[in-house]
Amino acid sequence: MFRALGYGGLQDWETVSKKSFLQTGMQTGFIVQTETVATPTLPNIGFDCAAVLQHTAIPIITWPFDWSFNMLRAAALLTLDLLEQALEDNAILKDATPYNVQFVGSCPVFIDTSSFVPFQPGQIWAGYRQFCQMFLYPLMLQCWKNVDFQPWLRGSLEGIAPQDFSSLLGLRDFFRRGAFSHVWLHARLQTPRMIQPKVADSMKSSGFSRFMIVNNVRGLRRIVEGLSWKPRTSAWSDYDNTAEPVQRDAAAKEKFVEDVCQSKFWPLKTWKTVWDLGCNQGRYSRLAAKYAETVLAIDSDHLTVDRLFVALNAERNRTIIPLVGNLADPSPSLGWRLQERRSLEHRSKPDLVFCLALIHHLVIGCNLLLADVIDWLASLKATVVFEYVDRADVQVQQLLSNREDVFSDYNGEAFRAHINRAFVVVREQSLLGGTRTLLWLQPKD
Amino acid sequence: MTLVVSTTFSKTSLFMNFYLTPIAYLDPGTGSMLLQAIVGGSAGLFVFVRHLWRSFRYAEQTKAGDTTQETN
Structure with a gap:
């Protein structure tokens, strides 16, 4: 990963890179390891590039x-x-966006080293509003209102504006920590009512100091630490522990999945990227993590994914990245020319995909065509571990119980035809109940 | 004493009135800058008030300048 710097950026980097907080951050892994490329081939990217950093x-x-x-x-x-x-080391972050942080497994790493710049006396923290919009309000929204923040951040790359968030709060919320100052007052001050244009200069000459930013940062830290979201249950949070098919088939499925994982020159970690679609509590993600460099554990149930993250983070797991994602409503490419924040398929190519007991939810629950789902899986050009759940299965019957059955394409015969068109079946195994089948699939070509 | 309170009150009212008068074409980020002084502790509050006082004076001077120009 390379980062091009302009002349101003290079000057800042030369000052900041010598500071102890940056060195310590890199040693402890909280800041991405960064080196200046000695003799770079300067890229032609539309501005005068002075240096290239390698992360x-x-x-x-x-x-x-x-x-x-x-x-x-x-x-x-x-x-x-x-x-x-x-x-403390006479530097400052010039912005505060979550896009500056990435996860290696479940461990957060700060990646935008050029966001650190030398601190100028009297300077104001320019990233404060961004921090509120991108971090504080989404967290408050989830914690105080139990409203998922993801669609809000997906809907606006700048996050939630103070005025918008302030409008969402009720009287009770204004007694919560941070609501009056960081939300209500912040929103009031956003309306352009000040007559003096050079606010930064005026604040500086009025005696604004670094100490005040530190106070603000410590206050924000106390607020964020105090925010917790712990709903008791969700649609899928207890499924792995209570559902009958999971209890009954778990051992057989684990053995099957492990066989597929081991098929590639074990004990070398030869699977580069595994996608576990509909991962629930991450049972098979954990299995795959023994044989893979990175596992993406994806599920649409926010609470289940959050619990998985908390568990992995406590273990300092550096292989499994949990993500909240819905295949029927995936995050699209966003930003300038749709290239700033690209969709998952542009960022990651799996070589192994788990699609276990998911197909009936996609076809019957989300109204997708069976053939289309299988074509999409084949387009990933990866080995697939697939669990087909037949119409006769109790869970499928439950899905169909309250809706008109317009899913005539969802049957064993059609499934076989679609699979044989796109994949080679390496191995298959019926599970105990007789309504579920595991398949090890290799894409054709 | 009454006079002092009354003067302070009238100044404050004027102050707040000026402060809440909508002015267009300003960077909306300026509000966030000001807020940083308020949330920066008691010393920050002092900075905020000082800044407001300066803004008030600045506005008064600008207004006075405009009036002089109009008279001329």
Whole structure:
């Protein structure tokens, strides 16, 4: 991963890179390892490039609108901690966006080293509003209102504006920590009512100091630390522990999945990227992690993913990245020319995909065509471990119980035809109940 | 004493009135800058008030300048 610097950026980097907080951050892994490329081939990118920095590669770039609550919270705390350390070392973060943080497994890493610049006396923290919009309000929204923040961050790359968030709060919320100053007052002050244009200069000459930024950062840290989101249950949070098919088939499925994982020159970690679609509590992601460099554990249930992240983070797991994602409503490419924040398929190419007991939800629950889902899986050009759930299965019957059955394409015969068109079946195994089949699939070509 | 309170009150009212008068074409980020002084502790509040006082004076001077120009 390379970063091009202009002349101003190079000057800042030369000052900041010698500071102890940056060196310590790199040693502890909280800041991405960065070196100046000695004799770079300067890229032609439309501005005068003075130097090129090389960062240690991050396995997969993820976006905040695919993170869970505690992932965003971990990124916020890292940002505040690094900012406080930087301020003590006479430097500052010029912005505060979660896009500056990435996850190596479940460990947050700050990747935008050029966001650190030398501190100028009297300077104001320019990233404060961005921190509120991108971190603080989404976390408050989730914690105070139990409203998922991901669609809000996906809907606006600048996050939630103070005026918008202030409008969402009720009377009770204004008694919560941070609501009056960081939300209500912030929103009031956004309306352009000041007559003096050079506010930064005036603040500086009025005696604004670094100490005040440190106070603000510490206050924000206390607020973020105090935000927690712990709903008791969700649609899928207890499924792995209670559902009958999971209990009955778990051992057979684990053996099958492990056989596929081991098929590639074990014990070398030869699977580069595994996608576990509909990962739930991450049972098979954990299995795959023994044989893979990176595992993306994706599920649409926010609470389940968040619990998985908390568990992995406590273990300092550096292989499994949990993500909140819905295949029927995936995050698209966003930003300038749709290239700034690209979709998952542009950022990650799996070589192994788990699609276990998911197909009936996609076809019957989300109204997707069976043939289309299988074509999409084949387009990934990866080995697939697939669990087909037949119409006779109790779970499928439950899905069909309250809706008109317009899913005539969902049957064993059609499934076989579609699979044989796109894949070679390496191995298959019926599970105990007789309504579920595991398949090990290799894409044709 | 009454006079002092009354003067302070009238100044404050004027101050707040001026402060809440909408002015277009300003960077909306300026509000966030000001807020940083307020949330920066008691010393920050002092900076904020000092800044407001300067803004008030600045506005008064600008207004006075405009009036002089109009008279001329």
